[in-house]
Amino acid sequence: MEIALILFVVAVIFVVRAIKVVPQQNAWVVERLGKYHSSLTPGLNFLIPFVDRVAYKHSLKEIPLDVPSQVCITRDNTQLQVDGILYFQVTDPMRASYGSSNYIVAVTQLAQTSLRSVIGKLELDKTFEERDIINAQVVQAIDEAALNWGVKVLRYEIKDLTPPKEILHAMQAQITAEREKRALIAASEGRRQEQINIATGEREAFIARSEGEKQAAINKAQGEASAITAVADATAGAIERIAAAIRQPGGEQAVQLKVAERAVDAYSKVASDASTTLIVPSNMTEVSALISSAMRMVQGVKPA
Numbered sequence: 001m002e003i004a005l006i007l008f009v010v011a012v013i014f015v016v017r018a019i020k021v022v023p024q025q026n027a028w029v030v031e032r033l034g035k036y037h038s039s040l041t042p043g044l045n046f047l048i049p050f051v052d053r054v055a056y057k058h059s060l061k062e063i064p065l066d067v068p069s070q071v072c073i074t075r076d077n078t079q080l081q082v083d084g085i086l087y088f089q090v091t092d093p094m095r096a097s098y099g100s101s102n103y104i105v106a107v108t109q110l111a112q113t114s115l116r117s118v119i120g121k122l123e124l125d126k127t128f129e130e131r132d133i134i135n136a137q138v139v140q141a142i143d144e145a146a147l148n149w150g151v152k153v154l155r156y157e158i159k160d161l162t163p164p165k166e167i168l169h170a171m172q173a174q175i176t177a178e179r180e181k182r183a184l185i186a187a188s189e190g191r192r193q194e195q196i197n198i199a200t201g202e203r204e205a206f207i208a209r210s211e212g213e214k215q216a217a218i219n220k221a222q223g224e225a226s227a228i229t230a231v232a233d234a235t236a237g238a239i240e241r242i243a244a245a246i247r248q249p250g251g252e253q254a255v256q257l258k259v260a261e262r263a264v265d266a267y268s269k270v271a272s273d274a275s276t277t278l279i280v281p282s283n284m285t286e287v288s289a290l291i292s293s294a295m296r297m298v299q300g301v302k303p304a
Helices: 002-018 093-098 103-119 124-129 131-149 165-247 251-272 285-300
Strands: 019-022 026-032 035-040 043-046 052-059 063-073 079-090 151-162
Touching: 002 019, 019 026, 026 093, 035 052, 035 093, 052 093, 063 103, 079 103, 079 131, 093 131, 103 131, 103 151, 124 131, 131 151
Parallel strands: none
Antiparallel strands: 019 043, 026 035, 026 052, 063 079, 079 151
C-alpha cells in the first residue's frame, strides 16, 4: 500500500513537471540541463521531468515603465526637472533572459541618460516646443541598444518639464509683456483703421457732393438753354405771325395805327415826367415822317 502511494505521488510529480500550460501573451524559457533549450508558446506544452525546467517567464504585453524624475541641463545652462514614461515590449524571450541581468533596470537607466543627452542639445524654449522631437530621439537611442536585450521600445512620453522658480517667474513676466505688446499693437491698428475709415468716408462724401453740384450745374445749364430756346422759338413764331398778318389786306394800315399809338404813348410818358424837358416839334409833319420811315422798314422785310 505504501509503495502504491509512493508511486502515485511520483506519477503526480512527473505529470506536474512534464505538462506546462502557458497563458496567452506569455513566453516561458526552458533550460535543459542548465542550457537554453526552447521557448514555450501559449497553450499546452510537454517537458522532460527533472531534465527540463522553466527558467524564465516573460509577458509579451506592452509594459508601461515610469522613468524616475531627474535634473537635466539645457544648452543655455538651465536646469530642468524632467520625468517621463516609457512603453516597451519583450520581443525575444531568449535575449530578454540572457542578454541582460535585468532589462527593466537597463532600459530605465538608458532612458535617463538618453534624455539628458537630448535635452542638453536644446535651449530652454525649444524643450517646451519640441516634445515630439525629444520623445522620438529618446526612443531611437534606446531602441538601438535594447535590441540586444530582446526588448522593443515603442514610445517615450515626457510627463512634465519643471524649470526652477526663477525661470518660471521670468517666463510669466515675458508672457505678460508679450500680451501687453499685442494689446498695444491691436489698439494702434484699431486707431489706424479708424482714421482710414474716416478719411475714406470724407473722400467719398466730397466726391458725392461734387458729383451732385456738377449734375446740378448741368441741369441748370440745360434748363437755361431750354428756356432760351423756347423764348427764341416763341419770338420767332410771333414775328412770323406778325409778318403774315402784315401781308394780309389792311395789315399795313394796322401797323401805321400801332406805330402812331406807340409814338403818342411815348410823348405822353415823357410829358408826364416833371424832371424831363419836353421839346415839341414845331412841325407835326415830322410825326408823319416817323410813321412813314417805320412803314418803309416794315415793307423792307416783306418777302419779294
